[in-house]
Amino acid sequence: MSDPHLNLINGAWVPGDHLSENRNPSDLADLIGLYAAGTAGDVTAAAGAAAAAQPGWFAAGPQARADLLDRIATRIEAEATDIATMLAREEGKILPEALAEARRAAQIFRFFAGEALRMSGEALASVRPGVDIEVTREPVGVVGLITPWNFPAAIPAWKIAPALAYGNAVVLKPAELVPGTAHMLARIIHEAGCPAGVFNLVMGPGSVVGRAMVEAPQIGAISFTGSVPTGRAIARAAAERMKKVQLEMGGKNPMVVLDDADLPTAVAACLNGAFFSTGQRCTASSRLIVQAGIHDAFVAELTRQMIALRVGPALAPDSQIGPAVSAQQLAGNLSYVDLARAEGCEVVGGERLDLPTEGHFQRPALFLNARNDMRVAREEIFGPCAAVIRVADFDEALAVANDSDFGLSAGICTTSLRHAREFRRQARAGMVMVNLPTAGVDYHVPFGGTKGSSLGPREQGRHAAEFYTTVKTSYSFAG
């Protein structure tokens, strides 16, 4: 086992007040490493260093920022296999998915290297003669980034890269369960030549480090991805302090399958959307809304393919589905399997699996004959479980799809252009997919939702500028 992994504050590696164990959910005997758990004092130091470094970072200009992000991208690519191995080991995502995620992190940094150069504004004539108006974008200042465990490379990347590109300084707090990937990213950012204080890593508990970030006066904006209750608490605390917030929270994403769908396409989209990454995605297709005419054939084929999925350790070459991230997450998933039965569903799969290594393994589950008012169709499970809801026609499918507290992603499988078009227009979700899984994959377009899923400006693509910059309107009169 390597040395303890420390926090990065003002360009130096510093210990927290204790060390926290990072264990492999595919093999609990595998202790990945010890990671510093920071304190509120560490957050104060990091936020202070960031505030001191930020003006110089912005003043260094777009070329310096683009060059740093480009170097970070190159280093992530060079270390992609090691990052992916760490990610798979600590989060439980199978290695091919972890590798795709590590590469995506590099692509995100490279995209925002370009965006640093494209930071632009507007020049307008005033309604008053002789007056010119300039609308420019400026960095917010210091941003606090609080990230979850399910995308340990991609989510930190899609927050850090735009933050730095637009001239902000950063304090990052990764989720307690996945400090390893974040620590590798922090080391790469540091080694790529990021000036001291511009990027800071403070690992540790949300209730200590996360809370202190929301409270720190130097941090002007918080970008958070995680659960609804935490998001709500952060929004409340941020409002009190007049901080800008961007919240990405849960989903209960519908996937509609119409009678006219191409069956193999629909099954492939649902298998991927519901179960890949062990269903641990806020964009998971957790409500499969299926028209009566195709229902039985669809369920038969999806069941056949679901049961055939190989559940196993994330690093084993033949695994298709890894473990739940933690004992607590697995217990939650299993309790929803029991709840589905209690609510009257027929449950296929879902049982706990004992494999040669001790880990949090479970077979994926379908909850058949579900109704949209059941808890298993309304609450986010965040595991490999999908409720199947039978509907009569397109109108009922659309109504059921939209009847949710969440509105992140919504999908439809159909060969009807009319239904696809209608669904794209009427679905109350931030992202809509036609004949594709509900996951948001492309890194250069906006990601985010409506209703209880998101609050604040969108993440990713050039829309990220809405959160990571503030707009200044300047009037000048030459005299």
Ligand code: ADP
């Ligand atoms: P999840 O179920 O994905 O773990 P959480 O909302 O609990 O969702 O965690 C998401 C992130 O928010 C993690 O980095 C966690 O440490 C952090 N967090 C948890 N509680 C708080 C809090 N009170 N204030 C700020 N951040 C928090």
